[in-house]
Amino acid sequence: MMSMNSKQAFSMHPMLHEPKYAPLHSSSEAIRRACLQAPQLQGNIFAGFDETLLRGAEALAAVDIVSQKTHPFKPDATYHTMSSVCTPTSSSVHLHHPSVLTTHHSHHHPHSHHQPSQGLDQDLLDHLNPALSLGGVPDIGSTPSHPHAHMSAMNHMAHHTQSMNMSHNHSLSGHPGLSCSESETDPRELESFAERFKQRRIKLGVTQADVGSALANLKIPGVGCLSQSTICRFESLTLSHNNMVALKPILEAWLEEAERAQREKMTKPEIFTSGDKKRKRTSIAAPEKRSLEAYFAVQPRPSSEKIAAIAEKLDLKKNVVRVWFCNQRQKQKRMKFSATY
DNA sequence: ATGCATGAGGC
DNA sequence: CCTCATGCATA
Numbered sequence: 001m002m003s004m005n006s007k008q009a010f011s012m013h014p015m016l017h018e019p020k021y022a023p024l025h026s027s028s029e030a031i032r033r034a035c036l037q038a039p040q041l042q043g044n045i046f047a048g049f050d051e052t053l054l055r056g057a058e059a060l061a062a063v064d065i066v067s068q069k070t071h072p073f074k075p076d077a078t079y080h081t082m083s084s085v086c087t088p089t090s091s092s093v094h095l096h097h098p099s100v101l102t103t104h105h106s107h108h109h110p111h112s113h114h115q116p117s118q119g120l121d122q123d124l125l126d127h128l129n130p131a132l133s134l135g136g137v138p139d140i141g142s143t144p145s146h147p148h149a150h151m152s153a154m155n156h157m158a159h160h161t162q163s164m165n166m167s168h169n170h171s172l173s174g175h176p177g178l179s180c181s182e183s184e185t186d187p188r189e190l191e192s193f194a195e196r197f198k199q200r201r202i203k204l205g206v207t208q209a210d211v212g213s214a215l216a217n218l219k220i221p222g223v224g225c226l227s228q229s230t231i232c233r234f235e236s237l238t239l240s241h242n243n244m245v246a247l248k249p250i251l252e253a254w255l256e257e258a259e260r261a262q263r264e265k266m267t268k269p270e271i272f273t274s275g276d277k278k279r280k281r282t283s284i285a286a287p288e289k290r291s292l293e294a295y296f297a298v299q300p301r302p303s304s305e306k307i308a309a310i311a312e313k314l315d316l317k318k319n320v321v322r323v324w325f326c327n328q329r330q331k332q333k334r335m336k337f338s339a340t341y
Numbered sequence: 342a343t344g345c346a347t348g349a350g351g352c
Numbered sequence: 353c354c355t356c357a358t359g360c361a362t363a
Contacts, residue, residue: 227359232342243357281345281361
């Protein structure tokens, strides 16, 4: 019943996780993150200011557009334009559970920030209150009573990054001093691979969902299928750097296998031509979202108490707010605009 | 394509 | 309670 998940971490480097600002981090990701956010700033700001900043946050919330620009993660959709790629689960073949290929390297623990001023909430909360009137938060019945077990096989793909990549290596980075693993984790290489991957996938006439479920057929130890979401995110580079690095060899393996299979098909032309309860997604209304963004700009890691206060003011469930902040933080760490280069 | 959610694993 | 990798549901 319970998934005894063994989502182990197959870390590529012994310690690729960066304690954010700790002196330990030597990973590129750490650097990337460091660039993205100005951590200590938050603390200081918090400690010192009050009215001023609050007004600022409020203003941001009010303006909305501005706050959105704060972190331009996604250029925002152009969805339907590529319907071919987004085919709705054409292959409903969900072989098995979401296996994991976690790149979970033991990591850092970030919560060492302080959340000084509490008074600020009050102000912000009060000011943002009006947003509530629009209250679009109808059903937040997100009670996680959901049987969704992730079982993952343990495997150490960690080293694939090096070992199995040798075969089809791609040291295009021409960098003299760049070792294999380095070129492998090079954001530019990941980006170009993602692009090539997408093109070749489309050429094969396969959807993202197809790729996801087909991965299970590769029989790679510990690798099961993946969702359309994940494939999509890989192609659009909206995954964490580590996640990208971990998935690359797998998708690369699939791609080669798929192309090989197709070639085979070509060669022999004649032969047979042949192959509960639903989770409800909570929707946070625009006004509330703007308020949340304003808070986030000031304090990305609100304490439990603050979350509760915010939740109350916005008339949202506390858990919804908490998860929102978690997701927001994750967004900040994604690849796309992370300038490691 | 992306928003909100789950769950393992780490402190 | 957080981070991370992922996924379902949905625009």
